[in-house]
Amino acid sequence: MTDTRPVPDLVDAGDSQEPVTASGPSRRTVLTGAGVGVGVAAVAGVGFAAGRTTAPGDGSSADQVVPFRGARQAGIITAAQDRLHFASFDVITDKRDELVNMLKEWTRAAERLTRGEETSPDGAVGLGDYTPPADTGEALGLKPAHLTLTIGFGPSLFGPSASDPKRRDRFGLAARKPKGFDDLPMFAAEKIETNRSYGDICIQACADDPQVAVHAIRNLARIGMGVVAVRWSQLGFGRTSSTSTTQDTPRNLFGFKDGTNNLHAEEPELLDKWVWVDDADNPPAAQWMTGGTYLVARRIRMDIEPWDRANLLEQEQIVGRLKGNGAPLGQHAEFDEPDFDITSYGVPLIPKDSHVRLAHEKHIGVRILRRGYNFTDGSDGFGHLDAGLFFIAFNRNTAKQFVPMQQELSRKDAMTEYLIPNGSATFAIPPGLSDGEYWGQRLFEG
Numbered sequence: 001m002t003d004t005r006p007v008p009d010l011v012d013a014g015d016s017q018e019p020v021t022a023s024g025p026s027r028r029t030v031l032t033g034a035g036v037g038v039g040v041a042a043v044a045g046v047g048f049a050a051g052r053t054t055a056p057g058d059g060s061s062a063d064q065v066v067p068f069r070g071a072r073q074a075g076i077i078t079a080a081q082d083r084l085h086f087a088s089f090d091v092i093t094d095k096r097d098e099l100v101n102m103l104k105e106w107t108r109a110a111e112r113l114t115r116g117e118e119t120s121p122d123g124a125v126g127l128g129d130y131t132p133p134a135d136t137g138e139a140l141g142l143k144p145a146h147l148t149l150t151i152g153f154g155p156s157l158f159g160p161s162a163s164d165p166k167r168r169d170r171f172g173l174a175a176r177k178p179k180g181f182d183d184l185p186m187f188a189a190e191k192i193e194t195n196r197s198y199g200d201i202c203i204q205a206c207a208d209d210p211q212v213a214v215h216a217i218r219n220l221a222r223i224g225m226g227v228v229a230v231r232w233s234q235l236g237f238g239r240t241s242s243t244s245t246t247q248d249t250p251r252n253l254f255g256f257k258d259g260t261n262n263l264h265a266e267e268p269e270l271l272d273k274w275v276w277v278d279d280a281d282n283p284p285a286a287q288w289m290t291g292g293t294y295l296v297a298r299r300i301r302m303d304i305e306p307w308d309r310a311n312l313l314e315q316e317q318i319v320g321r322l323k324g325n326g327a328p329l330g331q332h333a334e335f336d337e338p339d340f341d342i343t344s345y346g347v348p349l350i351p352k353d354s355h356v357r358l359a360h361e362k363h364i365g366v367r368i369l370r371r372g373y374n375f376t377d378g379s380d381g382f383g384h385l386d387a388g389l390f391f392i393a394f395n396r397n398t399a400k401q402f403v404p405m406q407q408e409l410s411r412k413d414a415m416t417e418y419l420i421p422n423g424s425a426t427f428a429i430p431p432g433l434s435d436g437e438y439w440g441q442r443l444f445e446g
């Protein structure tokens with residue numbers, strides 16, 4: 001079993017050790033902080049404080065903190081938030097110590113950020129006039145917004161990978177690579193762009209406030225300067241899945257309910273079967289992944305202009321569900337079980353090439369946990385929006401779950417005509433952290 005003893009210098013009591021203020025655990029302001037500069041900074045603090053005078057537990061601050069530590073990383077089965085900032089990093093140093101030290105610093109900062117605090121005490125404006133701020137400041141006065149930060153490690157961190165076969169094993173991690181873990185294969189009808197794909201480390205930041213998510217990624221990137229560089233990043237708005245039965249099903253940019261038949265936090269046996277990595281899945285050297293999962297990210301551009309010219313019936317035939325309430329074709333309500341055997345004049349009501357038929361467990365034999373987001377990244381210069389779905393899925397064995405599902409969809413799904421996947425990445429997502437543990441500790445020290 002991996003040694004997960006606490007690392008004493010990482011235990012960070014955070015701002016909670018300071019005198020309790022009316023603002024509870026939300027991001028510190030210059031007004032309440034001890035040792036804070038005067039003058040301009042203090043004046044600025046008045047404004048921040050005015051907008052955040054809330055008592056702990058009133059549903060606006062403490063209740064917006066998602067625990068950072070636990071058996072699983074947050075951001076997988078915790079309730080999907082509304083906003084995403086996903087970043088993939090290249091490690092630009094060859095020195096293992098530098099990488100490990102950065103991961104320790106990231107952990108300390110990330111834990112604080114999820115509590116609604118600055119990356120370090122007084123980081124934004126309290127370190128003196130002649131020191132660059134340790135926190136960039138744009139989240140001062142904002143609530144924790146259910147921020148979750150989820151870390152993952154890409155195949156290239158372990159040496160050669162399918163996308164980079166000549167990569168050196170810079171950190172001596174080759175033997176610790178999880179079984180079968182590699183870049184995704186090529187699929188039909190995709191146009192993968194290298195500068196939107198792959199990466200050594202990912203951070204998935206999800207929050208209900210976009211500025212909170214962006215602030216977190218920006219500050220982690222700043223802390224990692226000289227050790228990592230952002231390779232690509234993606235903003236998302238409007239979750240396209242529910243990860244809890246308590247959440248409403250949202251809609252994607254085709255206007256359809258998305259995430260109806262997802263795996264949910266309330267289904268632990270299904271999660272054990274389809275999401276969480278088990279001891280038996282890996283050799284001893286890769287047991288650091290036990291309790292973790294594998295993330296698949298796909299930037300899928302959606303051809304929304306032609307889609308908008310397709311009639312309603314055609315759209316519903318492509319999806320296999322009604323656009324209005326999300327019911328499977330032939331059924332009445334969203335959560336009715338699809339019946340793939342119903343026919344009308346010998347023709348299946350849920351077409352053979354519909355998305356839900358091809359992606360359903362009864363057809364493909366596997367399931368995945370989806371947690372994606374809508375995106376619009378301006379326009380393409382040809383009169384079209386660059387819009388789509390940043391697809392994120394978690395699964396226990398990508399080669400046996402996501403890959404065959406994607407292969408089947410790429411070849412047969414009628415929706416493929418409207419989709420152009422142009423970014424692709426996968427990351428090994430370790431389990432959650434125990435007290436004092438830092439991100440990657442089981443990988444680097446186990």
Ligand SMILES: C=CC1=C(C)c2cc3[nH]c(cc4nc(cc5[nH]c(cc1n2)c(C)c5CCC(=O)O)C(CCC(=O)O)=C4C)c(C)c3C=C
Pocket residue numbers: 252254256257258259260261262298300302319321355356359360361367368388389391402405406409419
């Ligand atoms: C390889 C996996 C999948 C990709 C890629 C994917 C892309 C994608 N999906 C939609 C819209 C919908 N998908 C829906 C269901 C659904 N999709 C997948 C997998 C992939 N989707 C699965 C496993 C399922 C569930 C199938 C089932 O068990 O019934 C639905 C229906 C509602 C729902 O159950 O979520 C919609 C709508 C888009 C637009 C898209 C790419 C842009």
Ligand SMILES: [Fe+2]
Pocket residue numbers: 355359
């Ligand atoms: Fe789908």
